[in-house]
Amino acid sequence: MYQVLINRSIEDVRGAVLENGRAAEFLLEPLREKAAAGSVIQAKVRDILPGMDAAFVDIGTGKNGYLYKKELAAYHWAAMSESAAKKKEKPIHAYLSKGQEIIVQVKKEADETKGAKLTELLSLPGQYCVFLPNGDYIAVSKKMSAESVREHWRSCAREWLQNREGVIIRTEAESVSADLIVQEIRALRAAYERILAQGRRHSGEIRLLFSESSVVARVRRDFLPKANTEIICNHLNDFKELTGHENPEHGANVRLSSDDNLFSTYALEPEMAEVMNPNVPLPSGGFLKIELTEALTVIDVNSGKYTGSRGLKETSVKTNIEAAETAARMLRLRDYSGLIVIDFIDMDEEAEAQVLAVMKEAVQADRTLTNVVGFTGLGLLEMTRKKVRDSLPERVSAACTCCGGTGRIEDAEEIALRLERTVLAMKKMADEALWIEASPSVYALFAQADKARWHRLEEHSGKYLQITVAENEPAFQIRKTGSKIDAEPGHYSN
Known part of the structure; x- marks a missing residue:
């Protein structure tokens, strides 16, 4: 049973996916200064790098993206008519030139050190299929029940597609009618034509042409078709957008909540606040220690105070099984x-095989492609998980200035958003005023950088709010609630 929450606050929209009442994923809006994965951009080639068979491409974010030769539409089409050896010999400037205007899609978002990874082979996702305007191939989800079902959809797709189009039929298509898939392909084809038309109208400009990266759009696409799913919104506009797309074959139930902070209602704020904690407890008393480096993510399993009752082997196997299940959940939750x-x-070796089976089973619930490779000769478990964006801890944090960037601290904007959700959750309290103490960086966001934001929070919460600076942690706290006079300077008391 899925529950999907969409919480709209004053400055922020975020979501959460709950499985059997427990948080499985957090959904955040992309950062404004980044081009989100899936965005389609009219861009310009700034430089050709023959040695890398790649190009630097200006996508308007201040950091050039990179486009490899194998991601070019012209190279892809040539691959179908030329031998592998012949096309490999051709340099990238045979397909692309400096200053050329091109339409690209973000495959992987930029991070602190690298620009976005781009492709000319666009893919437009729908609820039941992914439309590939230049893909020229057909794929059907391997999760469908039988090969005969998959072959049926391949045969149908061959009739529906035109020219060099391709399509990926998603698992959700298995239980719906062919007419609905045809309708979606036509809608996605029309969306692609609108992208091209918009590019022609704004020729010469570096411009975002398409993006469906908002939380509401992702929920509509990925969860609205699912049976045994409840989608809960706390804003009327989001509710209307989701219900406006409903049809008799949609499985999800959408309802509107009057709660101002769904993250508070469903006790998700503490879990969200813990995403940067490297130590994750295990049920029996052990814990995971997670370290994110530039090259890889390392997870160390510790038994902690757990000693078991049947000896060392029993203790290690039980702890390791718990660790495998918890690690799989953390990989998905923290992205x-x-x-x-x-x-x-x-x-x-016998216990390793048992733990490996548990891990492979645990990652089946992950919507992101995850491959459990196996144990190395040194007893380390290797696995990979497809990357399209920074991890959640990276997205809600900033490099620590005190240690030269070797550590991370929670980002002031992320703390400010949590402060807003906390205040809105207190909207129905009888107290008319709140006194809030905040760290200097959070205080500056409200009292100096954007005073209008503070006034919006007062308006939406229906409270008189007073904020003062606290030099020490925590980043903010509700120091006192009461009447308006209690929150005025000169009336503070412990």
């Missing part, structure tokens, strides 16, 4: 990706 290495407590 760690790339190369992942887990150092379990020492165990024999």
